[in-house]
Amino acid sequence: MKAGRFLLSALCLGAAAVSLASCAADLARGDVDPVAADRVLASAADQVRRCYRTPRVASAGKQIVTRLAVRLNADGSLAGLPVIVGQTGVTDANKDYAEAMAEAAALAVIRCAPLHLPPEHYARIWSLFELKFSPRRAA
Numbered sequence: 001m002k003a004g005r006f007l008l009s010a011l012c013l014g015a016a017a018v019s020l021a022s023c024a025a026d027l028a029r030g031d032v033d034p035v036a037a038d039r040v041l042a043s044a045a046d047q048v049r050r051c052y053r054t055p056r057v058a059s060a061g062k063q064i065v066t067r068l069a070v071r072l073n074a075d076g077s078l079a080g081l082p083v084i085v086g087q088t089g090v091t092d093a094n095k096d097y098a099e100a101m102a103e104a105a106a107l108a109v110i111r112c113a114p115l116h117l118p119p120e121h122y123a124r125i126w127s128l129f130e131l132k133f134s135p136r137r138a139a
Helices: 022-029 034-049 059-063 095-112 119-126
Strands: 005-012 065-071 083-088 128-134
Touching: 034 095, 034 119, 034 128, 059 095, 065 095, 083 095, 095 128, 119 128
Parallel strands: none
Antiparallel strands: 005 128, 065 083, 065 128
């Protein structure tokens, strides 16, 4: 099975429950170095990518893109189970595979925990972030 390609689509700042929508505003204000954020979140995606196992679904199911919110503790362990933020690409032809695709994405995060990320960026970059799983773009 090929590993899916993961794109980090958003990030959240701070250990408190900050909404995902506020992340872009924090970057725009310059509260976070975008280069550091990209580097740290790319590292998180690379780690999770290695743990992803594409479920056995028809090729139509691999068109489903799943977004997960991931909350981590400062040691990189999961602070809770990954939360499904949404899915795109779901059609009448592949809707029966949506649950399997979401489960595969969540299991990848669970398998890879704890993530190994720079502790100095925990509060501002990776305490809460979003991962986008796009298996159709598998390498």
